[in-house]
Amino acid sequence: xxxxxxxxxxxxxxIAETLSRELYDVIVIDQDEEVIQKVSxxxxxxxxxxxxxxxxxxxxxxxxxxxxFIAVTExxxxxxxxxxxxxxxxxxxxxxxxxxxxxxxxxVISKEQLAIDYIINPEQSTAFEISRMLxxxxxxxxxxxxxxxxxxxTIPVEESSPLVNLSIKDFGHIENILIAAIIRKGQILIPxxxxxxxxxxxxxxxxxxxxxxxxxxxxxxxPGGVRNVMILGGGRIAYYLAENLHYLGxxxxxxxxxxxxxxxxxxxxxxxxxxxxxxTDVDFLKSxxxxxMDAFIALSGFDEENxxxxxxxxQLGVKKVISKVSRSNYIPLVETIGxxxxxxxxxxxxxxxxxxIRGGKIVSLFLLLGGQAEIMELIAHPTCExxxxxxxxxxxxxxxxxxxxxxxxxxxxxxxxxxxxxxxxVVILSLSSEVARARSFFADREGEIxxxxxxxxKSNRDFTAH
Amino acid sequence: MDFGIISKVxxxxxxxESAFMLPSVGISLYYGEADTVPFLVSIAITAFFGFIxxxxxxxxxxxxxxxxxxxxGLGWILASVFGALPFLFAGTFPSFIDALFxxxxxxxxxxxxxxxxxxxxxxxxxxxRSLTHWLGGMGILVITxxxxxxxxxxxxxxxRAESPGxxxxxxxxxxxxxxxxxxxxxxxxxVIQVIALKIAGMPLFDSITxxxxxxxxxxxxxxxxxxxxxxxxxxxWIIIIFMFLAAINFSLYYDxxxxxxxSLLKDSExxxxxxxxxxxxxxxxxxxxxxxxxxxxxxxxxxxxQVSSLISTTGYASVNYDLWPEFSKxxxxxxxxxGGCAGSTAGGIKQIRILLIFKVIKRxxxxxxxxxxxxxxxxxxxxxxxxxxxxxxxxxxxYILIFAGVSLLLMAQGMDIVSSTSAVVAALSNVGPGFNIVxxxxxxxxxxxxxxxxxxxxxxxxxxxxxxxxxxxxxxxxKD
Numbered sequence: 001x002x003x004x005x006x007x008x009x010x011x012x013x014x015i016a017e018t019l020s021r022e023l024y025d026v027i028v029i030d031q032d033e034e035v036i037q038k039v040s041x042x043x044x045x046x047x048x049x050x051x052x053x054x055x056x057x058x059x060x061x062x063x064x065x066x067x068x069f070i071a072v073t074e075x076x077x078x079x080x081x082x083x084x085x086x087x088x089x090x091x092x093x094x095x096x097x098x099x100x101x102x103x104x105x106x107x108v109i110s111k112e113q114l115a116i117d118y119i120i121n122p123e124q125s126t127a128f129e130i131s132r133m134l135x136x137x138x139x140x141x142x143x144x145x146x147x148x149x150x151x152x153x154t155i156p157v158e159e160s161s162p163l164v165n166l167s168i169k170d171f172g173h174i175e176n177i178l179i180a181a182i183i184r185k186g187q188i189l190i191p192x193x194x195x196x197x198x199x200x201x202x203x204x205x206x207x208x209x210x211x212x213x214x215x216x217x218x219x220x221x222x223p224g225g226v227r228n229v230m231i232l233g234g235g236r237i238a239y240y241l242a243e244n245l246h247y248l249g250x251x252x253x254x255x256x257x258x259x260x261x262x263x264x265x266x267x268x269x270x271x272x273x274x275x276x277x278x279x280t281d282v283d284f285l286k287s288x289x290x291x292x293m294d295a296f297i298a299l300s301g302f303d304e305e306n307x308x309x310x311x312x313x314x315q316l317g318v319k320k321v322i323s324k325v326s327r328s329n330y331i332p333l334v335e336t337i338g339x340x341x342x343x344x345x346x347x348x349x350x351x352x353x354x355x356x357i358r359g360g361k362i363v364s365l366f367l368l369l370g371g372q373a374e375i376m377e378l379i380a381h382p383t384c385e386x387x388x389x390x391x392x393x394x395x396x397x398x399x400x401x402x403x404x405x406x407x408x409x410x411x412x413x414x415x416x417x418x419x420x421x422x423x424x425x426v427v428i429l430s431l432s433s434e435v436a437r438a439r440s441f442f443a444d445r446e447g448e449i450x451x452x453x454x455x456x457x458k459s460n461r462d463f464t465a466h
Numbered sequence: 467m468d469f470g471i472i473s474k475v476x477x478x479x480x481x482x483e484s485a486f487m488l489p490s491v492g493i494s495l496y497y498g499e500a501d502t503v504p505f506l507v508s509i510a511i512t513a514f515f516g517f518i519x520x521x522x523x524x525x526x527x528x529x530x531x532x533x534x535x536x537x538x539g540l541g542w543i544l545a546s547v548f549g550a551l552p553f554l555f556a557g558t559f560p561s562f563i564d565a566l567f568x569x570x571x572x573x574x575x576x577x578x579x580x581x582x583x584x585x586x587x588x589x590x591x592x593x594x595r596s597l598t599h600w601l602g603g604m605g606i607l608v609i610t611x612x613x614x615x616x617x618x619x620x621x622x623x624x625x626r627a628e629s630p631g632x633x634x635x636x637x638x639x640x641x642x643x644x645x646x647x648x649x650x651x652x653x654x655x656x657v658i659q660v661i662a663l664k665i666a667g668m669p670l671f672d673s674i675t676x677x678x679x680x681x682x683x684x685x686x687x688x689x690x691x692x693x694x695x696x697x698x699x700x701x702x703w704i705i706i707i708f709m710f711l712a713a714i715n716f717s718l719y720y721d722x723x724x725x726x727x728x729s730l731l732k733d734s735e736x737x738x739x740x741x742x743x744x745x746x747x748x749x750x751x752x753x754x755x756x757x758x759x760x761x762x763x764x765x766x767x768x769x770x771x772q773v774s775s776l777i778s779t780t781g782y783a784s785v786n787y788d789l790w791p792e793f794s795k796x797x798x799x800x801x802x803x804x805g806g807c808a809g810s811t812a813g814g815i816k817q818i819r820i821l822l823i824f825k826v827i828k829r830x831x832x833x834x835x836x837x838x839x840x841x842x843x844x845x846x847x848x849x850x851x852x853x854x855x856x857x858x859x860x861x862x863x864x865y866i867l868i869f870a871g872v873s874l875l876l877m878a879q880g881m882d883i884v885s886s887t888s889a890v891v892a893a894l895s896n897v898g899p900g901f902n903i904v905x906x907x908x909x910x911x912x913x914x915x916x917x918x919x920x921x922x923x924x925x926x927x928x929x930x931x932x933x934x935x936x937x938x939x940x941x942x943x944x945k946d
Binding site: 259265267270273274275276284288 | 836838839840841842844847849
């Protein structure tokens with residue numbers, strides 16, 4: 001299988017490096033001579049110095065259905081154009097990086113019409129990653145479904161937890177929350193009503209974000225206790241992050257040097273406090289109460305500045321300190337000197353693209369616990385078996401569970417009497433042995449399945465573990 | 467400066483004005499009164515000058531900034547001068563200054579009169595007095611604009627210069643279209659009020675003239691004791707509602723007519739305006755409760771009438787509020803400064819500016835805590851640019867300066883402080899009656915000629931939102 005990468009910046013290089021080590025044939029196209037030189041010197045790929053948007057270049061490649069096309073140049077419009085051209089020439093999959101927040105939210109035509117299979121926005125992904133780190137520190141793993149409306153978190157149950165010795169049916173009265181699975185001694189089990197939670201278990205909880213937050217609070221797991229966050233640098237990541245955090249009820253201060261950018265931010269972020277000043281000025285940081293912050297996130301353009309100010313924040317007593325580090329080689333060093341986490345947007349982006357390529361078209365498919373179980377998002381076909389029958393009468397496999405239904409943008413955590421309607425989005429958790437049967441309930445008579453096809457912003461955890 | 471285009475536009479304006487004098491001729495014939503000939507002569511003179519103005523050929527097809535200000539400033543002055551002719555020729559006013567005061571008071575929708583006995587006036591004159599309110603309310607040049615684009619003239623500058631409020635809305639891509647739409651909305655509201663008053667039992671002539679005074683937020687009545695003369699609560703409630711409505715941004719009605727009611731309810735200026743009105747009504751009703759012998763219904767009705775009358779800068783009165791307690795009078799006095807919403811027929815500083823000024827104050831206080839904070843001022847979900855904020859602060863300052871300056875000049879002539887300050891704000895905000903010797907039961911007839919001229923100028927300044935007229939006095943305006 002061939003992978004064609006247009007643009008060999010940090011992200012392009014990272015993807016090329018990883019994929020070239022695997023079975024893929026990688027072709028890298030970039031206009032910059034120096035960049036191409038670096039690629040061909042260091043990587044086992046074909047490097048072409050040319051404009052990846054034009055027919056002359058693309059025609060030479062003899063693009064076929066087997067090819068994966070990735071456009072990650074600096075230009076959003078260029079990436080869109082390149083993907084459309086590649087699709088037109090017959091590429092199987094086209095992936096574009098689009099970072100302009102206005103494009104991400106407000107294009108008239110959909111990404112299907114643009115012939116782009118997957119849109120990735122590095123800043124947005126990074127912001128999601130950070131907000132997840134901040135809000136769900138008690139939870140182990142966090143995954144999003146249905147455009148982030150539905151979340152699944154893993155919560156470890158300690159001996160002191162009020163959950164110990166409760167059986168699953170005791171949670172029946174808690175609205176919109178479902179305990180989808182229990183992990184006990186490395187084994188995953190789909191619980192029945194009579195099953196009890198034991199100390200040392202981990203539970204998978206599925207539901208809407210705010211409901212999960214409420215649930216976590218009720219069992220004494222306040223999500224990190226983060227209420228105030230200070231962000232250094234007002235770039236795009238800061239913008240997305242401030243939006244996310246506001247949604248989670250966290251107050252945000254952003255420090256930015258450039259007055260024009262401050263104005264822009266204060267226009268776009270009515271709920272954040274935008275401060276115009278130099279983040280390296282310690283007195284200024286103190287006058288804005290850095291000591292009282294629950295978290296400090298350094299997102300300026302300079303790694304050194306980020307690391308130093310983050311260290312300073314830690315020293316002043318900020319509980320959680322995260323720093324952006326563009327050069328991924330620094331990460332191990334940074335985390336040893338006391339900064340809680342270091343993140344690299346290009347790694348997150350590359351990780352996301354790689355996961356997409358490996359996962360094929362089913363974006364929202366996750367393997368749990370090394371493949372013992374799968375969680376997936378499907379669309380109920382209008383002629384499928386599962387429709388119009390109450391769930392309890394469906395004869396759904398014992399080792400699979402319908403965790404949530406998304407209907408007209410509303411999230412429903414189903415009970416036995418609920419009914420699935422045509423074109424509902426369902427999120428299913430199933431042991432590997434039952435996956436095929438569970439899926440067949442939502443397929444039409446020919447057995448074809450419409451997959452949930454929404455963009456997701458996944459953590460790069462499994463990628464960085466490589 | 468392109469004087470061709472200026473005289474041409476003003477020529478059309480005068481032709482339109484002369485056409486609007488025609489109904490008065492019919493009315494005077496119907497009632498068989500002596501004002502037929504004065505009207506015919508006025509029409510002939512106005513139309514003649516209008517025709518002469520139209521003969522000039524414009525050099526450019528576009529109206530630029532300077533021509534725009536010139537047309538609006540000069541247009542309003544000339545329209546008022548020619549509008550005063552019927553008053554002068556009918557012999558009802560002792561001097562030209564008095565006739566001009568009445569005419570400017572009409573066109574600027576002020577509604578302050580120099581006459582002590584309006585009931586003795588012939589019906590043609592009464593009708594013309596009220597019609598000037600209706601014309602001036604939406605803007606005499608807005609009418610002209612609905613005619614102009616057909617002649618290939620670009621007129622955005624005129625619209626900008628005449629429209630009340632910091633940044634006028636455009637309802638349609640073309641100014642002429644916008645002007646027409648505004649007049650259609652205006653006409654619909656007018657017709658509904660006339661029908662409502664007629665059904666309630668008011669004679670047709672009284673209904674029409676009072677409707678003109680209400681929807682134009684003018685305030686000329688054909689009764690000496692204003693609306694209070696009828697002693698009819700139903701009339702009063704109808705007029706309360708329409709005074710309140712006339713001070714709302716007309717583009718919101720246009721949205722509502724197209725089925726978008728939500729934009730009315732979501733509009734921050736409308737919400738603020740409603741809040742101010744309701745709070746003032748409650749405060750005053752409580753204060754005057756004893757004054758109306760503990761009759762709550764009456765206290766609320768008269769409070770609502772005076773509040774909506776003064777905040778919409780109409781100037782009708784259902785009772786002589788000058789006799790009310792000081793607390794209520796002070797609230798009414800402040801409301802006269804506030805005025806209605808931008809894009810309505812009301813005068814005053816405008817609710818939107820007041821609201822934004824409050825927001826700026828809040829921001830300044832907040833900045834004391836966070837000196838480096840960058841905060842945008844928002845209206846609803848839109849940010850207001852710093853340029854507009856500055857011009858609003860400038861406008862407010864200028865308003866207060868002119869208020870203080872002219873009040874001083876009146877006091878220098880021996881007027882007391884309550885009468886002079888309330889007279890100036892009543893003129894500047896186009897309200898009409900003030901307190902004490904210019905109170906609702908009194909009139910401006912007893913003032914000196916100099917005072918009348920000063921107040922006439924204030925009315926024009928207020929109606930054209932100060933900048934439009936003041937810019938004509940800048941020496942650099944006249945240099946190329």
